Amino acid sequence: MQVDPGNMKLTYTDSVFHLLKPALLVLSLFLFAISALAQEESEIEIYFAETKVGESFNFNERTIHFKEVLVDSRCPGDVTCVRAGEAKILVEIFKGEKSLGKEIITLGANVNSFKTSLAKFFEEELDIEFLSLSPYPKTSRKIKTSDYQLKLKVTERLEN
Template sequence: MQVNPKNMKLTYANSVFHLLKPALLVFSLFLFAISASAQDEAEIETYFAETKLGESFNFNERTIHFKEVLVDSRCPSDVTCVRAGEAKILVEIFKGEKSLGKETISLGANVNSFKTSLAIFFEEELDIEFLSLSPYPKTSRKIKASDYQLQFKITETVKR
């Protein structure tokens, strides 16, 4: 019986491959498990708030304080205007008792909401969406500062 050396090499390579195949499979599963556990799990928390002028909304040791209506040039609802106008408000951001700064927000009359990131104030991923400023102007009444209410939504991505 003659043995062909070319066939022997192929048989040897096949046997080595068959021995390493389970080890490669286990190693691949191990790497997959490590990468899956290393990913941060994130949870989204949402807060809805309505505050009057001068009031604050507190959440997770943070505070959004509705300080002032700087401008309210929104077109009254009972008039047809060439320009829609806008409202500008001032909010102050706190973490604990410490003021982190003030932010001027512009709300357009033809825009339902205005979304901005508060990442400049916090390390966390935090967005605030200003939903409305009420009451909406009418020509028949003057809005007193104490009547203003700000509605907003805060979305925070919390990594666990």
């Protein structure tokens, strides 16, 4: 506020904006500091695995056991299909020595980046991504159970 000595009226000029600029600067710095603290509170740990049927993937007292391929109806790579097909696999989840349960995972023909949530079996926040099931079918060969290999990635958020 400023007083105009000529007619003694109170007039607002840029004084409101002069007060808001420092307040906005302080607010911005405060939000930036909170954001930085939030990022420091959690770390991400990533595990990659390649496991065959009958084998297990162990990570931080947890285990995903690749029990079997239930169905593999994916369209062979050397054929043009109307429907892409899918593969269904059975995994069993353990924490320590205790079985937490079994889960059937359905993988489409384009298995890349297929994400599933098996986090219900664990206390922590986990993202489990099935990267591939190989070998991919071809008409010229029959896949033996022992040839199947599952590639997966587990991302775990840890608190500091």
